[in-house]
Amino acid sequence: MTLAFAKFDPPPAQTLVPAGVSIRRAPGEEIFAQGETVDTVYQLLSGAVRTYRLLGDGRRHVCDFHVPGDVLGLEAGGEHACSAEGMADVILLAIPVATLRRLSAHDPLLGQRLLSIASNGLQRSQNHAAMLARLGAVERVAAFLIDFAQRFDADDEFDLPMTRQDIADYLGLTIHTVSRTLSHLQDQGLIDVRASRRVRLRRQDELLGLCA
Amino acid sequence: MTLAFAKFDPPPAQTLVPAGVSIRRAPGEEIFAQGETVDTVYQLLSGAVRTYRLLGDGRRHVCDFHVPGDVLGLEAGGEHACSAEGMADVILLAIPVATLRRLSAHDPLLGQRLLSIASNGLQRSQNHAAMLARLGAVERVAAFLIDFAQRFDADDEFDLPMTRQDIADYLGLTIHTVSRTLSHLQDQGLIDVRASRRVRLRRQDELLGLCA
DNA sequence: CGTGTGGTTGAAGTGCGTCAAACTGGGTGG
DNA sequence: CCACCCAGTTTGACGCACTTCAACCACACG
Numbered sequence: 001m002t003l004a005f006a007k008f009d010p011p012p013a014q015t016l017v018p019a020g021v022s023i024r025r026a027p028g029e030e031i032f033a034q035g036e037t038v039d040t041v042y043q044l045l046s047g048a049v050r051t052y053r054l055l056g057d058g059r060r061h062v063c064d065f066h067v068p069g070d071v072l073g074l075e076a077g078g079e080h081a082c083s084a085e086g087m088a089d090v091i092l093l094a095i096p097v098a099t100l101r102r103l104s105a106h107d108p109l110l111g112q113r114l115l116s117i118a119s120n121g122l123q124r125s126q127n128h129a130a131m132l133a134r135l136g137a138v139e140r141v142a143a144f145l146i147d148f149a150q151r152f153d154a155d156d157e158f159d160l161p162m163t164r165q166d167i168a169d170y171l172g173l174t175i176h177t178v179s180r181t182l183s184h185l186q187d188q189g190l191i192d193v194r195a196s197r198r199v200r201l202r203r204q205d206e207l208l209g210l211c212a
Numbered sequence: 213m214t215l216a217f218a219k220f221d222p223p224p225a226q227t228l229v230p231a232g233v234s235i236r237r238a239p240g241e242e243i244f245a246q247g248e249t250v251d252t253v254y255q256l257l258s259g260a261v262r263t264y265r266l267l268g269d270g271r272r273h274v275c276d277f278h279v280p281g282d283v284l285g286l287e288a289g290g291e292h293a294c295s296a297e298g299m300a301d302v303i304l305l306a307i308p309v310a311t312l313r314r315l316s317a318h319d320p321l322l323g324q325r326l327l328s329i330a331s332n333g334l335q336r337s338q339n340h341a342a343m344l345a346r347l348g349a350v351e352r353v354a355a356f357l358i359d360f361a362q363r364f365d366a367d368d369e370f371d372l373p374m375t376r377q378d379i380a381d382y383l384g385l386t387i388h389t390v391s392r393t394l395s396h397l398q399d400q401g402l403i404d405v406r407a408s409r410r411v412r413l414r415r416q417d418e419l420l421g422l423c424a
Numbered sequence: 425c426g427t428g429t430g431g432t433t434g435a436a437g438t439g440c441g442t443c444a445a446a447c448t449g450g451g452t453g454g
Numbered sequence: 455c456c457a458c459c460c461a462g463t464t465t466g467a468c469g470c471a472c473t474t475c476a477a478c479c480a481c482a483c484g
Contacts, residue, residue: 053342056424061342076331081338104323108316111323118330119288125337126293130265130273132344133384137440164463172345177440179464196448196463212268349472376431389472391432408431408480 016043016071017103017110020095031084031092032073038080040094042072047090048152048161051082052169062170064124065162067151071117087161132172135212140171141181142210145191149201157192157200164196228255228283229315229322232307243296243304244285250292252306254284259302260364260373263294264381274382276336277374279363283329299373344384347424352383353393354422357403361413369404369412376408 022045025031031042034053049066063082066072072084072092104110131143144167152158160167164175171178182199185191190207192200201207234257237243243254246265261278275294278284284296284304316322343355356379364370372379376387383390394411397403402419404412413419 053338055342055346059346059424061345063338063341074331076328076335081335101324105320108318108320108323111316111320111327112313115323115327115330116288118327118334119286122330122334122337123288123293125334125341126265126275129275129337129341129344130267132341133273133381134267134271163461169345174441175463176442176465180440183464212271386473387431388433388474392472395432 014069015093016041016113017095017100019099019103020093023092023094025086025090025092027086027088027090029086029090031086031090032080034080034083036080037078038073038075038097040096041074041100042084043093043095044068044070044072045091045093047086047088049084049086049090050162050166050170051084053082060169061172062166064121064128065148065151065166065170074114074118074121087166137171137173137177137181138184139210139212140173141167141178141185142190142207144171145199145201146204146207146211149204156202156204157194157198160197160199227305228253228325229307229312231311231315232305235304235306237298237302237304239298239300239302241298241302243298243302244292246292246295248292249290250285250287250309252308253286253312254296255305255307256280256282256284257303257305259298259300261296261302262299262374262378262382263296265294272381273384274378276333276340277360277363277378277382286326286330286333299378349383349385349389349393350396351422351424352385353379353390353397354402354419356383357411357413358416358419358423361416368414368416369406369410372409372411 020043025047031049032038032040044066046068049070049072051063051066051072053061053063055061065087066084073080075081100110100114104114131140135143148160149156149158162170164178167173168175168178173181182191182193185207186193190201190203192202194200232255237259243261244250244252256278258280261282261284263275263278263284265273265275267273277299278296285292287293312322312326316326343352347355360372361368361370374382376390380387380390385393394403394405397419398405402413402415404414406412
């Protein structure tokens with residue numbers, strides 16, 4: 001658990017609770033699945049995770065991408081509304097909900113912390129919904145790049161841990177449109193796609209201007 | 213406050229806390245506004261409320277419609293991410309966040325209640341996002357009608373408290389598409405639009421089948 | 425009876441999806 | 455070392471669903 005921290009830089013801001021065990025997952029491996037009973041909550045220590053839902057007819061919707069420090073699986077009903085998978089090698093802190101409930105019964109601060117995590121998730125989801133409802137393809141891709149850069153790296157050049165299909169399913173587009181839009185932004189000189197997974201943001205201010 | 217309950221049937225399941233004062237708002241009147249500091253949380257006692265965001269260029273996105281019993285304004289950061297307005301005459305219970313914080317410090321059950329409210333909101337928002345990302349106009353309108361009927365009324369005929377523009381801004385469509393889609397569903401015999409605001413669901417099962 | 429707000433409907437335009445094909449880089453085996 | 459393969463990606467041509475533009479309609483209110 002502390003070992004997991006040691007080799008990464010920077011370490012997650014803080015662990016949710018001084019409890020739980022760290023687990024490891026390979027890329028593409030399932031962490032929890034849509035419909036499963038929620039008995040464990042996870043905090044991502046390193047790597048990157050996607051959460052997604054499968055619709056009735058097989059269409060996929062990526063709910064969010066998660067970075068170290070994020071808490072996953074803190075959900076309302078008794079069962080998970082999303083599945084979660086690593087997009088790279090992933091280390092997580094697994095915390096039984098029973099433990100969480102027990103601790104928060106005596107620690108109002110933890111309760112507030114959990115509330116704040118859920119509220120933050122709500123806010124992210126509402127941003128996401130607003131984007132899907134009202135922005136065009138260029139605006140969506142620009143918003144995605146800006147958001148990703150802020151959350152993962154804060155640098156202006158970085159590697160994307162997800163495929164074009166993941167991005168498309170997150171943005172409500174097809175891989176074709178995502179690919180075309182990235183090419184388009186490159187033609188405009190706003191970004192460099194140095195390799196399919198490696199991107200440099202050249203005019204972050206202009207990208208931001210595109211996000212409405 | 214109890215007076216507010218008395219004249220409505222059924223009354224909201226339960227009040228959040230035995231505190232706060234009831235306030236009244238006219239249709240279209242603001243309850244709180246995007247960007248304002250969160251100093252009060254509201255529980256809707258009667259009427260119907262829309263929460264919405266304005267994007268940079270004036271486009272509007274309706275985050276959700278709220279029914280009696282719903283809690284509004286429980287948000288993460290220090291400020292509201294949405295504005296809230298009544299769509300009809302509205303009665304709300306206004307609870308200072310300071311009160312809420314004080315009570316929840318000594319009542320872990322309240323903390324869990326708040327967490328569950330926020331998680332439910334998150335789940336609704338994720339459903340909403342998935343719909344916006346992946347469903348077509350007919351599916352969106354069908355999903356909206358089914359959801360609304362379940363939450364407001366549970367009957368198969370009801371009045372919509374919102375305008376076509378509200379629905380369009382909620383579904384990520386234009387009023388034209390919403391109107392056309394309703395006409396289309398009526399032509400199929402799935403619904404009756406008895407007046408512009410009054411709808412009857414004739415084949416709820418088939419509507420449900422459209423929602424993927 | 426005139427005016428205004430909200431809703432419906434038609435015709436034309438367009439942004440993204442679909443279909444189809446070519447490309448790229450990494451891995452494997454001959 | 456090269457031939458091959460394969461998943462992921464890019465790009466083009468075309469079609470369609472939804473938007474846009476433009477009327478017209480319905481009902482409430484002064």
